[in-house]
Amino acid sequence: MEYSGTGDPKRSLELLWGVQERPRRGPKPKLTVERIVTTAIDLADAAGLDALSMRRIAEELGVAPMSIYTYVPSKAELIDVMMDRALGELVPPDDVPGGWRAKLAHVARQNWDLYHRHAWLLEISASRPPMGPNLIGKYEYELRAVDGLGLTDVEMDSVISLVTGHAQSSARVSVNAAQAERRTGMTDVEWWEATAPVLDEVLQPDAYPLGSRVGTAASQAYGGAIGPEHAFEFGLERILDGIAVLITERASG
Amino acid sequence: MEYSGTGDPKRSLELLWGVQERPRRGPKPKLTVERIVTTAIDLADAAGLDALSMRRIAEELGVAPMSIYTYVPSKAELIDVMMDRALGELVPPDDVPGGWRAKLAHVARQNWDLYHRHAWLLEISASRPPMGPNLIGKYEYELRAVDGLGLTDVEMDSVISLVTGHAQSSARVSVNAAQAERRTGMTDVEWWEATAPVLDEVLQPDAYPLGSRVGTAASQAYGGAIGPEHAFEFGLERILDGIAVLITERASG
DNA sequence: GACTATAGCGTACGGCGTACAAAGTTCTAG
DNA sequence: CTAGAACTTTGTACGCCGTACGCTATAGTC
DSSP states (O other): OEESSOSOHHHHHHHHHTOOOOOSSSSOOSOOHHHHHHHHHHHHHHHOSTTOOHHHHHHHHTSOGGGGGGTOSOHHHHHHHHHHHHHTTOOOSTTOSSSHHHHHHHHHHHHHHHHHHTGGGGGEEOSSOOOOHHHHHHHHHHHHTTTTSSOOHHHHHHHHHHHHHHHHHHHHHHHHHHHHHHHHTOOHHHHHHHHHHHHHHHSOTTSSHHHHHHHHHHHHHTTTTHHHHHHHHHHHHHHHHHHHHHHHHHHHO | OEESSOSOHHHHHHHHHTOOOOOSSSSOOSOOHHHHHHHHHHHHHHHOSTTOOHHHHHHHHTSOGGGGGGTOSOHHHHHHHHHHHHHTTOOOSTTOSSSHHHHHHHHHHHHHHHHHHTGGGGGEEOSSOOOOHHHHHHHHHHHHTTTTSSOOHHHHHHHHHHHHHHHHHHHHHHHHHHHHHHHHTOOHHHHHHHHHHHHHHHSOTTSSHHHHHHHHHHHHHTTTTHHHHHHHHHHHHHHHHHHHHHHHHHHHO
16 A cells, blocks of 8 residues: 655645756756656556556666655655646536536546546555645536535535545446456456355355345346446436435525 | 455355364464454554564464464465454444434444444455455345335445445545554644645645635534544435435335 | 374565665856 | 866665475374
8 A cells, every 4th residue: 555645745745836946056867757757657557556666667767766766755755746647637527518417427427537547546545635736626626516506615525525435436346346357367257156166155045135136136237347337327326316405405495 | 555355266265264174184283263363453453454464463473474374375365354354343234223224324334433443444455355254244234224125136236335335435534534643743733734835835826716715614614533524424414315316216106 | 103284484585665875977166 | 177066876785575485393094
């Protein structure tokens, strides 16, 4: 597990906002923070955060491992910058036609997509969020989706957290499922074929009637890759319905 | 990041269900899987999954590191067993008075509490779930909370995923916030005092009007430890409202 | 008493992040 | 034009990690 926000806040922020002034002496730098971040994101996209090592980044850049530390205080700060960079890919909901509901759905799907493009975002434990331009911008335009509906400020914040949290947790399931095969070298079918017989030996017949019935139905209806996406859309509809109830209450009460 | 379900499924299941037959020869084992799992859970509770190493467990048990591998094929399987064991602490919703709504709320809060007691559960990437008695039991009794309401099997599954997913994602925020101080050696106040001035220098005034207003309101209303819990309860209410809409549809349609 | 299955463990390998100090490079001050 | 300061690059080393391998000691079976 990698942790964000463990470094010196001042140094982190300078990095995130790119406010380091050009030094006036010394040899020309071979690299830039930009190039390091781009390389690191590519590596993490391809192989996950576990496979992202300072040595590996350096190798990719044709440089000694320790050279990276001239540009970035530690791996934690690098990951902060990677994260903020990735958030810059999100498309704000402002131009989405339709009311709050369509805009919130757009926000959720943008987040869902982003986690699939950069699955390593799900491996970061953001104790203290990297306060970069893109994170702050994200918060701002996501809030605009629910502005002017009669919700309190605190409710607006809660609604955004709920919707983005749902996107994150659904994406986690989806991404894990997609990665399981690569990681274990075993397809879902192979895994189940190895698991089911042993499970049958150990399970009392009809000990779990509901679980067997529902589990079978669910896996048959949306077996494989469609399952998590369906769960995401299903949950999103319920959540938006629930938010609609709140908005109606506030409007009529 | 630690991964579950990466080992041989057959061996994993034998471990989870405790069906290894007692060997008939050789020296008396010093340890049991039980003791190893208990020790590992205690260590993980205290210091997180990162600090849980085979060497550390062995030290705690007064044994050489490699001895653990007599009982457990690898760290991945050990974590599978730890996870299933932890799930055994959950209290089923059957005896909760009230209808589906009270029962689902109970399920959500049980999950929320569990993640706080065993924060390391959030660090496990469960690509293939450990099919132990407690995981299977959990699915069964959670489904009972929404049985007989006119929902399809697939909908029942989706509802449970939604509720437990919300508990997990809210707990993740809460746990991260609680751990941030220990991890960084810096309180929230100190962190913000170091962050805010640098941020002010770099931010255009009024560039983010909504974000500033709402962010301030949210952090003042539920500053510190209450924030995540409020977000959890808020989200739970919205989700249950949304599920109510679905149930009403199914009943009337 | 011989055989064998099993438990326990010492050693070693290849990975990680990064502290530290030495060496090389470029600019500035005098 | 030169000396030294500021800066970049890098080699080495430390202490962690999971665990493969093979040896030794032990306990049950024939």
